[in-house]
Amino acid sequence: MEGQKILKEQKYEIIDQESFELKDIFDCGQCFRWNEQEDGSYTGVFKGNVLNVKKVDNKIIFKGLVNGDIKDVVYEYFDLEKNYTEIKSKLAKVDKYMQTSVEYGNGIRILNQDLIETILSFIISANNNIPRIKGIIERLSEKYGNKIIWNKRSYYTFPTLEKLKNVTVQDYRDLGAGFRDKRLFETVQMLLNNEIDVNKLYLEKDTSKVKDELLRLPGVGPKVADCILLFSDLKRLDVFPIDVWVRRVMNELYLKNPDETKVNKKEIEKIAFKKFGNLEGIAQQYLFYWKREA
DNA sequence: ACCCAGGGTCGTC
DNA sequence: GACGACCCTGGG
Numbered sequence: 001m002e003g004q005k006i007l008k009e010q011k012y013e014i015i016d017q018e019s020f021e022l023k024d025i026f027d028c029g030q031c032f033r034w035n036e037q038e039d040g041s042y043t044g045v046f047k048g049n050v051l052n053v054k055k056v057d058n059k060i061i062f063k064g065l066v067n068g069d070i071k072d073v074v075y076e077y078f079d080l081e082k083n084y085t086e087i088k089s090k091l092a093k094v095d096k097y098m099q100t101s102v103e104y105g106n107g108i109r110i111l112n113q114d115l116i117e118t119i120l121s122f123i124i125s126a127n128n129n130i131p132r133i134k135g136i137i138e139r140l141s142e143k144y145g146n147k148i149i150w151n152k153r154s155y156y157t158f159p160t161l162e163k164l165k166n167v168t169v170q171d172y173r174d175l176g177a178g179f180r181d182k183r184l185f186e187t188v189q190m191l192l193n194n195e196i197d198v199n200k201l202y203l204e205k206d207t208s209k210v211k212d213e214l215l216r217l218p219g220v221g222p223k224v225a226d227c228i229l230l231f232s233d234l235k236r237l238d239v240f241p242i243d244v245w246v247r248r249v250m251n252e253l254y255l256k257n258p259d260e261t262k263v264n265k266k267e268i269e270k271i272a273f274k275k276f277g278n279l280e281g282i283a284q285q286y287l288f289y290w291k292r293e294a
Numbered sequence: 295a296c297c298c299a300g301g302g303t304c305g306t307c
Numbered sequence: 308g309a310c311g312a313c314c315c316t317g318g319g
Contacts, residue, residue, distance in 0.1 A: 122301080125300095125301055125302085126302040126303060127301090127302050127303075127314090128301080128302085129299075129315095129316070129317075130301080131300095131316080131317075133300095176316090178314025179304095179312090179315090219303065220303085224302070241301075242301095243300095243302080244302090246301085288301075292301085298317105298319085299318095300316090300317095302313105304311105304313090305312090306310085306311090307311105
């Protein structure tokens with residue numbers, strides 16, 4: 001299944017559009033493997049591809065080493081079918097805070113990332129900071145992923161489960177994963193043993209049932225499960241990942257509890273659903289990005 | 295030098 | 308349900 005794919009140098013262009021800003025997409029916290037280049041473009045590795053995305057004049061240019069037709073790959077990964085203009089206008093009508101945060105994160109799109117990569121990446125993210133998370137994932141990929149050379153530079157795909165089969169707890173520790181080592185190991189083993197039927201997750205319509213399945217994985221708690229549901233190609237928008245930033249902003253805007261650490265999660269979830277409905281996942285991302293950057 | 299926080303989860307009480 | 312512990316790293 002892996003290693004057999006044929007990577008082809010390809011290029012694809014679309015007209016520049018609203019809701020597609022490189023910084024907003026790649027720095028909004030949903031992904032860890034995209035890096036800004038000297039020319040302002042971004043290069044990343046995903047689903048076995050190496051891709052560079054650049055804005056020139058009124059065009060968005062995608063080029064890289066890609067499996068299959070680059071147009072299909074780009075449409076799927078960047079979710080280009082989704083109408084963000086409509087989503088944003090709905091959210092902006094909720095209140096002035098949402099209007100501000102949607103304007104701030106105007107160019108955000110939520111990606112369709114590989115499920116396994118998203119699961120392991122967000123297990124790593126627990127009680128961790130972004131530079132370190134990126135480092136751990138990069139070293140994991142360098143050591144166990146496939147090497148791809150493009151424009152004389154080396155890139156490494158995120159390792160498949162098969163490649164991680166014999167990786168030990170100590171190996172994860174040596175990569176700098178810290179106490180998450182055991183969680184990574186056990187989750188990988190559970191997935192390899194099909195203790196969770198990944199294919200079924202895609203077919204199940206009830207998001208809460210999918211979440212319950214994900215919660216069986218070590219290292220996956222409510223927050224990480226929501227991130228997986230939202231940022232992977234499971235693509236469920238009816239979740240609301242609550243981390244320190246979101247707790248902070250939701251408390252400031254709506255709950256106004258003098259002691260932020262005492263804010264009840266259920267309370268946040270309730271108000272989030274009431275205000276944003278089935279768009280709460282995207283609303284969360286605008287709020288998170290706005291609060292963390294500004 | 296020291297302390298703190300970072301896209302939380304887990305075990306224990 | 309609450310509470311502390313937990314690897315490690317960068318910044319104050």
